[in-house]
Amino acid sequence: MAEQEQHVLGEGSAILTPTDHKVRPAVQVGRCIKEVPPAAASIIGKCPYYYQPLHGEYLETVEKVSVSSVWETVKAFATSWDPWKDKEVARRLLHRREQLIAPESTDSDWSRHGNFMMRHIGCGHKPPSYYVSYGYYYCSHYGAELFPNLSAKGKAWLVLARRYLQLNLEDGLRQNMRGDVVQIASQKPGNGAFSMTVRKRELELNDETFQTFAFKTHPLAYLDGGIAYLPPADLINIIRQPNLQEWGSQGTYEQAIATGTSSIKTRGRDAADAVSSGTEDLVNRVLGFLAAK
Incomplete structure (x- = not known):
């Protein structure tokens, strides 16, 4: 019965009227x-x-x-x-x-x-x-x-x-x-x-x-x-993709990219993923950036 009721959109009532009565009864739908x-x-x-x-x-x-x-x-x-x-x-x-x-x-x-x-x-x-x-x-x-x-x-x-x-x-x-x-x-x-x-x-x-x-x-x-295991290049692509006004200004955007790149250069080693290459800070920046949408 409950399943049938969810398909009902409205109820109304009517009475017998002369055939020339053309006004339809109003039914509240909801x-x-x-x-x-x-x-x-x-x-x-x-x-x-x-x-x-x-x-x-x-x-x-x-x-x-x-x-x-x-x-x-x-x-x-x-x-x-x-x-x-x-x-x-x-x-x-x-x-x-x-x-x-x-x-x-x-x-x-x-x-x-x-x-x-x-x-x-x-x-x-x-x-x-x-x-x-x-x-x-x-x-x-x-x-x-x-x-x-x-x-x-x-x-x-x-x-x-x-x-x-x-x-x-x-x-x-x-x-x-x-x-x-x-x-x-x-x-x-x-x-x-x-x-x-x-x-x-x-x-x-x-x-x-x-x-x-x-x-x-x-x-x-x-x-x-698996974002923490992505190569630094992927993290940079993720963080630079959305519209610039998300960062508030062009300068803020460029600073974020520069910081991420610097983090990779100064901490990075020849490792395959972000965690083992020491770019945890960049991962955190990407997470914060994505979560702030």
């Missing part, structure tokens, strides 16, 4: 399902896990903005954007709603963002901005630009880190369905852990809380992916 179904294993590690770029407004705003202002634009857009304004996409998703809210859905339009929309209709809740900003945008654009410039070991790290980021999100959402405490530990021993208190079934409902939770998982995912 649904708020806080239960977050698990994602399908096949989508984990892929950028559309966060968001499917179906909306024209997203494409017009984000894809066409200048490189110098793209990150601030993406963050501002994701925070203020109302995805329901695109009636065509809303209709498309609503027609597939049952598939999109099903546990482990493999529907081609499924994403965490779309799943949230189909569970929260007319109740005032907005999908976490993280899904569009850091999630989809950073995953697709940053990853696409960085990947070709990495070594084989660096490419493997990028793939693994993306997967661990999403596994951590799934773990947190799953725990929040059961209680008020979310505890995430690294997939590999010694890479860290954290705990947060979040009201049961409300992790997705507060944008700031969700973003705090998501960012806390980043260092764990990067370390589990």
